[in-house]
Amino acid sequence: MSLITVGTMAFDAIETPFGKTDKITGGSALYVAYAASNFVKPVQQISIVGDDFPEEEMAELRRRGVQLEGVEIVKGQKSFFWSGRYHEDMNSRDTLVTDLNVLADFKPVVPESYQGAEFLMLGNLSPDIQLSVIQQLKQRPKLIVMDTMNFWMQIAMPGLEQVLKHVDMLMVNDAEARQLTGQYSLVKAAKTIMTMGPKYLIIKKGEHGALLFDNDSVFYAPALPLEEVFDPTGAGDTFAGGFIGHLAKTGDISFENMKRGIIVGSAMASFCVEKFGPTRLKEISKEDITSRIQQFKDLVSFEIELL
Amino acid sequence: MSLITVGTMAFDAIETPFGKTDKITGGSALYVAYAASNFVKPVQQISIVGDDFPEEEMAELRRRGVQLEGVEIVKGQKSFFWSGRYHEDMNSRDTLVTDLNVLADFKPVVPESYQGAEFLMLGNLSPDIQLSVIQQLKQRPKLIVMDTMNFWMQIAMPGLEQVLKHVDMLMVNDAEARQLTGQYSLVKAAKTIMTMGPKYLIIKKGEHGALLFDNDSVFYAPALPLEEVFDPTGAGDTFAGGFIGHLAKTGDISFENMKRGIIVGSAMASFCVEKFGPTRLKEISKEDITSRIQQFKDLVSFEIELL
Numbered sequence: 001m002s003l004i005t006v007g008t009m010a011f012d013a014i015e016t017p018f019g020k021t022d023k024i025t026g027g028s029a030l031y032v033a034y035a036a037s038n039f040v041k042p043v044q045q046i047s048i049v050g051d052d053f054p055e056e057e058m059a060e061l062r063r064r065g066v067q068l069e070g071v072e073i074v075k076g077q078k079s080f081f082w083s084g085r086y087h088e089d090m091n092s093r094d095t096l097v098t099d100l101n102v103l104a105d106f107k108p109v110v111p112e113s114y115q116g117a118e119f120l121m122l123g124n125l126s127p128d129i130q131l132s133v134i135q136q137l138k139q140r141p142k143l144i145v146m147d148t149m150n151f152w153m154q155i156a157m158p159g160l161e162q163v164l165k166h167v168d169m170l171m172v173n174d175a176e177a178r179q180l181t182g183q184y185s186l187v188k189a190a191k192t193i194m195t196m197g198p199k200y201l202i203i204k205k206g207e208h209g210a211l212l213f214d215n216d217s218v219f220y221a222p223a224l225p226l227e228e229v230f231d232p233t234g235a236g237d238t239f240a241g242g243f244i245g246h247l248a249k250t251g252d253i254s255f256e257n258m259k260r261g262i263i264v265g266s267a268m269a270s271f272c273v274e275k276f277g278p279t280r281l282k283e284i285s286k287e288d289i290t291s292r293i294q295q296f297k298d299l300v301s302f303e304i305e306l307l
Numbered sequence: 308m309s310l311i312t313v314g315t316m317a318f319d320a321i322e323t324p325f326g327k328t329d330k331i332t333g334g335s336a337l338y339v340a341y342a343a344s345n346f347v348k349p350v351q352q353i354s355i356v357g358d359d360f361p362e363e364e365m366a367e368l369r370r371r372g373v374q375l376e377g378v379e380i381v382k383g384q385k386s387f388f389w390s391g392r393y394h395e396d397m398n399s400r401d402t403l404v405t406d407l408n409v410l411a412d413f414k415p416v417v418p419e420s421y422q423g424a425e426f427l428m429l430g431n432l433s434p435d436i437q438l439s440v441i442q443q444l445k446q447r448p449k450l451i452v453m454d455t456m457n458f459w460m461q462i463a464m465p466g467l468e469q470v471l472k473h474v475d476m477l478m479v480n481d482a483e484a485r486q487l488t489g490q491y492s493l494v495k496a497a498k499t500i501m502t503m504g505p506k507y508l509i510i511k512k513g514e515h516g517a518l519l520f521d522n523d524s525v526f527y528a529p530a531l532p533l534e535e536v537f538d539p540t541g542a543g544d545t546f547a548g549g550f551i552g553h554l555a556k557t558g559d560i561s562f563e564n565m566k567r568g569i570i571v572g573s574a575m576a577s578f579c580v581e582k583f584g585p586t587r588l589k590e591i592s593k594e595d596i597t598s599r600i601q602q603f604k605d606l607v608s609f610e611i612e613l614l
Contacts, residue, residue, distance in 0.1 A: 089491060184396060187534040208515035211532060220529035220606050225518060227494040259609040293611060299527050300607050302566040304600060 003248040005032045006046040007123020010080035024277040028123035031234035034281040035241025035268040040248040041065030044114040050078040069111040110136040119248040122146040127159035145169040164197035171202040221262045224270045235269040242268030267292040310555040312339045313353040314430025317387035331584040335430035338541035341588040342548025342575040347555040348372030351421040355413045357385040376418040417443040426555040429453040434466035452476040471504035478509040528569045531577045542576040549575030574599040
């Protein structure tokens with residue numbers, strides 16, 4: 001089954017307590033593509049870059065079965081650039097620079113060849129852009145998952161509420177779920193969000209794992225306790241890519257299979273943080289992924305006879 | 308198998324965003340006893356109270372198989388009193404009052420009838436008191452678990468390091484594990500702690516669950532996502548009581564059985580926070596506990612075929 005991913009392809013400059021990068025490739029759609037392409041082909045990418053975006057990166061994505069027809073390359077302009085510095089605890093960061101560049105005028109066009117995709121991953125972008133992609137699809141995908149962030153809740157809440165009515169799943173972090181609903185309890189926040197449109201909700205809690213909700217059930221997947229988180233940039237998008245990649249591979253959108261998707265996504269995210277940017281995602285093999293998923297099974301498995 | 312628990316029996320006055328109590332009973336050993344007595348009898352309590360401590364509470368504990376021969380009642384003096392106010396997020400609190408009262412001169416004496424106990428739970432007390440209990444035991448228990456807190460790391464670190472050499476397991480929260488070792492990464496903190504004496508370590512992460520480490524393995528148990536945390540007071544001690552109660556019931560100190568102990572402890576803690584103080588722990592039945600443990604199984608269970 002095919003998967004459309006919409007999001008940024010960009011440059012990041014990252015500082016962590018472990019070191020510092022110059023401009024390296026990044027962006028939500030890039031991470032989603034690297035993660036998802038381990039499981040499903042084609043990944044049909046929709047994004048925008050300047051003519052400074054490296055052709056080697058494009059070639060590497062194509063080699064992995066990522067279609068780039070939906071990636072607009074704007075001549076004479078620069079790609080989106082973000083620079084940030086992580087604090088000692090790696091859970092918080094300061095944004096140093098945000099240069100929208102080509103992103104300022106992003107009006108995604110869904111290529112004819114992408115029509116009919118069964119899965120759609122809407123990365124964090126303005127609600128207008130997210131909605132425009134949904135509206136261009138002639139056939140509604142089997143599953144539409146969207147990410148968003150607090151910024152859009154502050155400046156574009158009506159638009160965000162509109163998109164929420166059209167998606168099957170919202171995937172946000174705990175702070176975003178709280179801000180969106182004004183509820184501190186994640187269980188209450190989940191109930192509120194499921195009245196806003198989505199039938200499913202994933203709340204990402206970083207080093208504390210992830211929660212999956214539908215109306216009746218909840219699933220809690222841990223994060224792998226890591227000796228070192230080298231660079232958390234892209235971990236959430238990598239999680240999303242692994243999750244929806246697994247679902248698109250299997251074509252199964254049952255709650256049980258979403259649980260598996262979360263384990264796959266968590267495994268992918270645990271690789272992402274091991275090196276700067278998407279470096280580690282380009283190195284890992286199928287065997288590495290299988291062995292990491294086994295670690296997750298071992299991490300949470302227990303047998304208990306009820307008293 | 309029998310279990311000795313050492314800790315406070317006290318009065319607490321609690322404010323949460325949901326309400327406020329007058330003085331109610333509390334203390335680490337009280338919570339441990341209420342939780343553990345569901346699984347093992349006798350629970351052999353070592354503590355100290357003033358003559359203001361309610362006889363009904365003592366009677367209730369006895370009814371549950373808690374032996375109180377090791378609880379000193381000091382005539383004409385008051386029980387330990389703590390008062391605190393929880394913040395909106397329930398993860399942090401301000402201490403308003405700490406009146407040590409009888410606790411200032413606590414010199415625990417292990418009754419002869421307690422000798423031979425296979426399990427020992429050392430609640431959070433000064434390292435000197437914890438060590439004195441260990442030294443009074445003629446036969447070393449099969450498993451010694453200790454709790455502690457940042458306060459002792461600040462004022463009694465040499466004593467704390469001494470006790471650590473004599474115990475099998477340390478059970479602390481994430482902030483305490485970090486403070487004890489100077490390591491932010493919990494995996495690194497765990498490795499450091501296991502060079503200090505304990506063979507096992509449990510790191511309690513509150514709403515984010517708990518981690519169990521030994522030298523080779525790690526287990527991550529989630530916390531049940533709750534609609535409302537009414538009052539977190541005593542949740543950590545209730546977790547400890549459920550954990551060691553299960554171990555003492557089964558007599559099995561394998562890593563696999565410790566995992567089960569953590570699930571039992573987590574289930575007990577999830578009851579504790581539903582009402583003020585130990586109220587909820589006095590209400591629940593065996594059936595409630597079984598059904599809650601089933602919820603934990605459902606919460607984390609997944610099946611995945613490796614690719």
